Amino acid sequence: MPIAVEVGIAKRMVAFTNGGSTAAGSFFDLICSLIGEVLRLVQSFAREGRQVPQELLFLMQLCEGDNFQKTPPGARSYAFLLPLALENLESSPEYAEFCRLLLTEERFNEVFPPAERGEAGNLAFPKEYLLSIAWRYLNQTGTPALLPEALGEILAQSEAVREKRSFNFRMVAPLVGLSGSGELPEFRLGRWRLRRLSESEVARVQYFRQYFSLPATMVYSGEAPPCLSFALVLEDCEVPFSGLAAGWNVVRPEFLPEKELKDLVSLLQAATSVGEFGRWYAISCPVLIYYTVDWAANPFGNPFSPDYAWPLGKIHFGREWFLPPAGWEDWVSRMFSFVERAPEPEKVRYRRALRWFAESIFCDNLGDRMMKLFVALEVLCLGGIKADRGKGQKIAARCSELLHQDDRERRRWRNFIRDAYEKVRSLLFHEGADEEKLARVIKEKLKISVPEECADLLEIAFRTAWNELALGPAREKA
Numbered sequence: 001m002p003i004a005v006e007v008g009i010a011k012r013m014v015a016f017t018n019g020g021s022t023a024a025g026s027f028f029d030l031i032c033s034l035i036g037e038v039l040r041l042v043q044s045f046a047r048e049g050r051q052v053p054q055e056l057l058f059l060m061q062l063c064e065g066d067n068f069q070k071t072p073p074g075a076r077s078y079a080f081l082l083p084l085a086l087e088n089l090e091s092s093p094e095y096a097e098f099c100r101l102l103l104t105e106e107r108f109n110e111v112f113p114p115a116e117r118g119e120a121g122n123l124a125f126p127k128e129y130l131l132s133i134a135w136r137y138l139n140q141t142g143t144p145a146l147l148p149e150a151l152g153e154i155l156a157q158s159e160a161v162r163e164k165r166s167f168n169f170r171m172v173a174p175l176v177g178l179s180g181s182g183e184l185p186e187f188r189l190g191r192w193r194l195r196r197l198s199e200s201e202v203a204r205v206q207y208f209r210q211y212f213s214l215p216a217t218m219v220y221s222g223e224a225p226p227c228l229s230f231a232l233v234l235e236d237c238e239v240p241f242s243g244l245a246a247g248w249n250v251v252r253p254e255f256l257p258e259k260e261l262k263d264l265v266s267l268l269q270a271a272t273s274v275g276e277f278g279r280w281y282a283i284s285c286p287v288l289i290y291y292t293v294d295w296a297a298n299p300f301g302n303p304f305s306p307d308y309a310w311p312l313g314k315i316h317f318g319r320e321w322f323l324p325p326a327g328w329e330d331w332v333s334r335m336f337s338f339v340e341r342a343p344e345p346e347k348v349r350y351r352r353a354l355r356w357f358a359e360s361i362f363c364d365n366l367g368d369r370m371m372k373l374f375v376a377l378e379v380l381c382l383g384g385i386k387a388d389r390g391k392g393q394k395i396a397a398r399c400s401e402l403l404h405q406d407d408r409e410r411r412r413w414r415n416f417i418r419d420a421y422e423k424v425r426s427l428l429f430h431e432g433a434d435e436e437k438l439a440r441v442i443k444e445k446l447k448i449s450v451p452e453e454c455a456d457l458l459e460i461a462f463r464t465a466w467n468e469l470a471l472g473p474a475r476e477k478a
Contacts, residue, residue: 038134041085042144056083059301069304075138099126111241125299136303161296169290171234177283179321180229187329224323248298249306266358272322273463274331282316282361338470353380373458374425392421402465
């Protein structure tokens with residue numbers, strides 16, 4: 001340690017020993033002094049070849065286990081000595097003064113209320129707070145030698161984040177089912193962007209690929225192999241300190257933009273019917289990756305910026321991957337604008353209909369799939385119309401108007417949707433019929449020998465009706 005730093009620490013130690021007061025700004029100096037002493041102890045213990053009991057490393061192992069980031073190999077041996085160094089620091093008057101100042105600080109108590117942290121927190125939090133700083137210092141410098149500028153930068157970043165009381169995250173939602181073998185320009189959907197994954201994001205995807213599998217390439221079309229390359233990305237998502245779970249590396253689920261993301265994925269799912277119609281695709285987002293460059297000293301001993309992945313749903317392997325045709329981004333943007341520009345009640349209705357439709361794609365059970373498709377059609381076509389009786393007739397009439405201009409085709413679709421609604425929907429919703437009875441009723445009442453064909457027709461009806469509703473007016477104006 002430089003002599004000037006040692007002298008500065010000695011002077012402050014004398015002041016605290018003599019009961020000297022701490023003016024504004026000295027809290028920063030006090031932290032610098034304590035971290036300097038911690039690093040000096042780490043250097044000393046390293047030279048002595050000290051070993052730390054495994055139980056003291058439990059917290060550090062937890063922090064690394066839940067994070068994409070890791071302590072650099074060259075810093076690990078020093079980092080493992082931090083708990084021992086901090087134990088040696090606890091008896092000093094300087095540490096006691098630091099505890100007093102930290103535990104009475106207004107911002108600290110706002111985020112970690114005394115009633116919630118209790119006496120156990122009062123004992124553990126100050127030490128872990130210092131651990132988070134010292135460990136981050138070792139991660140970034142790789143040396144226990146005190147570099148004042150490097151420590152100052154870490155503390156300045158911590159102070160800036162603590163001042164704003166929040167973290168700014170980048171949210172990345174990889175899209176399974178949208179084949180990366182094709183070209184798709186980056187485009188914006190509200191505050192989100194659909195773009196290719198960056199190299200660092202691909203590395204994160206590979207990190208958690210052990211938790212889900214993608215199908216073998218030879219099983220799928222050579223034109224649209226299961227190549228995971230695209231994602232929906234939200235560049236700046238602010239999460240308050242209260243939105244972070246203990247450990248400060250995981251965002252609480254209620255603070256994630258999950259509903260907004262599901263609305264967008266549902267829209268993309270519906271948009272796969274634009275272009276080559278009649279092919280069956282499934283787009284999903286099984287995980288949400290989030291990370292930030294923000295960091296603040298914390299009482300959980302965590303030196304890493306939050307960097308995590310949160311599971312969202314399952315992957316459907318029964319449908320091929322979608323290869324976006326040229327200009328597909330324009331169709332998606334027009335659908336998005338149609339929803340966003342709609343009056344609020346209509347906007348909510350469209351989003352609900354799309355979510356019900358998207359959920360039907362991932363149903364393994366035929367009855368469940370059909371129930372969700374019935375609801376999706378009802379929400380889309382009935383709107384605010386009150387129809388306790390004759391609901392099936394009204395949905396069939398509205399849907400057939402959207403499906404075809406030809407009167408004969410309209411009549412055919414109207415009859416099918418009406419009969420399916422009256423004969424099959426009631427059976428599913430009110431009787432909970434099993435697949436055997438469902439197949440029998442579909443064959444006898446609708447004259448369809450394969451039950452899956454009935455579900456396919458309902459899906460075609462929704463896709464076509466949605467396309468006409470969302471793109472028809474835009475097409476007329478064009």
